Amino acid sequence: MQIGELAKRTGCESETIRYYEREGxxxxxxxxxxxxxxxxxxxxxxxxxxxxxxxxxxxxADIRLLAGFHQQPAAEPCDRVNALIDQQISxxxxxxxxxxxxxxxxxxxxxxxxxxxxxADCGILKTLDDAASGDACAxxxxx
Amino acid sequence: MQIGELAKRTGCESETIRYYEREGxxxxxxxxxxxxxxxxxxxxxxxxxxxxxxxxxxxxADIRLLAGFHQQPAAEPCDRVNALIDQQISxxxxxxxxxxxxxxxxxxxxxxxxxxxxxADCGILKTLDDAASGDACAxxxxx
DNA sequence: CTTGACCTTATAGTAGCTACAGGGTTTGCA
DNA sequence: TGCAAACCCTGTAGCTACTATAAGGTCAAG
Ligand SMILES: [Zn+2]
Ligand SMILES: [Zn+2]
Ligand SMILES: [Zn+2]
Ligand SMILES: [Zn+2]
Numbered sequence: 001m002q003i004g005e006l007a008k009r010t011g012c013e014s015e016t017i018r019y020y021e022r023e024g025x026x027x028x029x030x031x032x033x034x035x036x037x038x039x040x041x042x043x044x045x046x047x048x049x050x051x052x053x054x055x056x057x058x059x060x061a062d063i064r065l066l067a068g069f070h071q072q073p074a075a076e077p078c079d080r081v082n083a084l085i086d087q088q089i090s091x092x093x094x095x096x097x098x099x100x101x102x103x104x105x106x107x108x109x110x111x112x113x114x115x116x117x118x119x120a121d122c123g124i125l126k127t128l129d130d131a132a133s134g135d136a137c138a139x140x141x142x143x
Numbered sequence: 144m145q146i147g148e149l150a151k152r153t154g155c156e157s158e159t160i161r162y163y164e165r166e167g168x169x170x171x172x173x174x175x176x177x178x179x180x181x182x183x184x185x186x187x188x189x190x191x192x193x194x195x196x197x198x199x200x201x202x203x204a205d206i207r208l209l210a211g212f213h214q215q216p217a218a219e220p221c222d223r224v225n226a227l228i229d230q231q232i233s234x235x236x237x238x239x240x241x242x243x244x245x246x247x248x249x250x251x252x253x254x255x256x257x258x259x260x261x262x263a264d265c266g267i268l269k270t271l272d273d274a275a276s277g278d279a280c281a282x283x284x285x286x
Numbered sequence: 287c288t289t290g291a292c293c294t295t296a297t298a299g300t301a302g303c304t305a306c307a308g309g310g311t312t313t314g315c316a
Numbered sequence: 317t318g319c320a321a322a323c324c325c326t327g328t329a330g331c332t333a334c335t336a337t338a339a340g341g342t343c344a345a346g
Contacts, residue, residue, distance in 0.1 A: 004292065014293085019334065034342055036293055049275035056252070056282065057245050060333070066271065074263035081267050082256055089249045092242050099239045102200050106232045109199070113225055120217035124224050128209065132192035139199065147323065157324085162303065177311055179324055203302070287346100294341065304330080311324070316317100 006039045010047050017047065025050055025064055058088055105139040112138055149182045153190050160190065168193055168207055201231055248282040255281055 007014045020026040026046055029037045046067070053063045062084050069081060112123030119125060131137035150157045163169040169189055172180045189210070196206045205227050212224060255266030262268060274280035 002293075013335080015335065016333085018294095023333090032293095032342095034293080035295095036342080045275045048277070049271060052271060052274045052280070052283075054333090056248055057242075066268075069262055069268060070272075072262060074261060076262050078256060078260060078262050078265035078268065081262070081265055082253070085249060085253050085267060089246065089253060092246045092249060096239060096242045096246065099200075099235050099242065103232065103235045103239065105199055106228060106235060110225070110228050110232060113221060113228075117221060118217060119212055119215060119219045119221050119224070122221035122224055124228060125209075125212060125221065128192060128195060129213075131195045132188045134191070137195070140195075145324075156304080158304065159302085161325095166302090175311095175324095177324080178326095179311080197302090289346090290344095292341105292343075295339090297336100297338085299336075300334085301332100306329080307327090309325080311322100313320100313322080315319090315321105 001039050001044075003037050003039070006044060006047065009044060010051060012047060012051055020047070020050060023060060023064075025060060025067065056088065057092060058084075062088065109137075109139040144182050144187075146180050146182070149187060149190065152187060153194060155190060155194055163190070163193060166203060166207075168203060168210065199231065200235060201227075205231065252280075252282040 001009075003014045003017055006012075007017060017026065021028055026043065029039045029043055032038055049067065050063055053066060054060075058066070066081065066084060069076075109124055109127060112127050114123075127137050127139070131140070144152075146157045146160055149155075150160060160169065164171055169186065172182045172186055175181055192210060193206055196209060197203075201209070209224065209227060212219075252267055252270060255270050257266075270280050270282065274283070
């Protein structure tokens with residue numbers, strides 16, 4: 001199958017497929033006489049593997065490692081697989097916590113402006129300006 | 144003050160300060176005879192404003208707009224300020240929701256491997272491989 | 287025989303920095 | 317006076333994971 005069909009079947013754009021090939025995530029397929037890429041079933045599966053991992057937010061470097069475990073002797077322990085997933089879980093978890101703090105801060109800031117008024121009187125702008133001068137701010141300095 | 148002192152006072156690296164100047168967020172300061180940047184109090188405050196907004200996750204483009212409101216007539220309504228903050232809140236909120244879904248999926252996947260064993264028997268790898276072949280997976284297809 | 291839908295490579299852009307390389311300047315100390 | 321450390325300058329390239337061109341080659345239908 002050509003790149004366009006692989007793209008349609010996986011929902012991944014042709015350019016992204018070529019990008020994955022350049023990055024060494026997808027093996028280079030055979031070419032037709034005119035230079036077109038010709039993919040087979042195994043490429044479809046490999047790409048599906050990559051996209052599935054991507055949908056879990058895994059970075060490409062980790063996916064490369066995960067895919068590499070297929071070439072390893074099957075009797076090896078799987079602890080490095082777990083480590084990758086655990087790392088990803090903790091990355092995601094700390095991102096969530098950081099974003100939740102951020103949301104709280106933004107909501108506190110937003111609460112400074114509740115009625116329609118002018119720029120001169122806007123509690124949001126005022127808070128930001130005061131904080132820039134070194135004053136305590138509603139968003140960060142909540143005792 | 145020189146760039147290094149501004150950097151130390153704000154906790155922002157010199158290169159980042161120069162970057163903000165290039166990006167038009169920080170006005171270009173006067174230069175000494177040898178070409179060194181010489182900052183004044185207003186630069187300190189402007190940079191603090193930028194860093195405060197950055198700490199709320201605001202993109203530079205929005206910070207540029209927010210800073211621009213100081214040049215606007217003070218009698219204008221503040222609704223565009225609010226709109227920027229509201230946009231940021233909803234961005235952050237949807238990021239949180241997406242990451243929480245991700246975390247659930249990762250935990251489900253992680254649960255497939257609970258005891259030490261080999262790559263051949265690893266429930267994580269098996270789940271990923273099966274999903275690549277089109278099977279339902281623990282992480283995404285939870286009915 | 288031409289039109290349109292494919293395909294190819296190479297290059298540059300996105301956000302927000304960060305890290306050089308390759309220089310000039312200033313300050314302090316022997 | 318000489319020299320080294322600690323500053324500063326510009327310009328460029330790197331990071332992630334794509335995305336979007338530009339400029340061209342190929343193939344099937346009408
Ligand atoms: Zn307001
Ligand atoms: Zn604040
Ligand atoms: Zn396992
Ligand atoms: Zn899944």
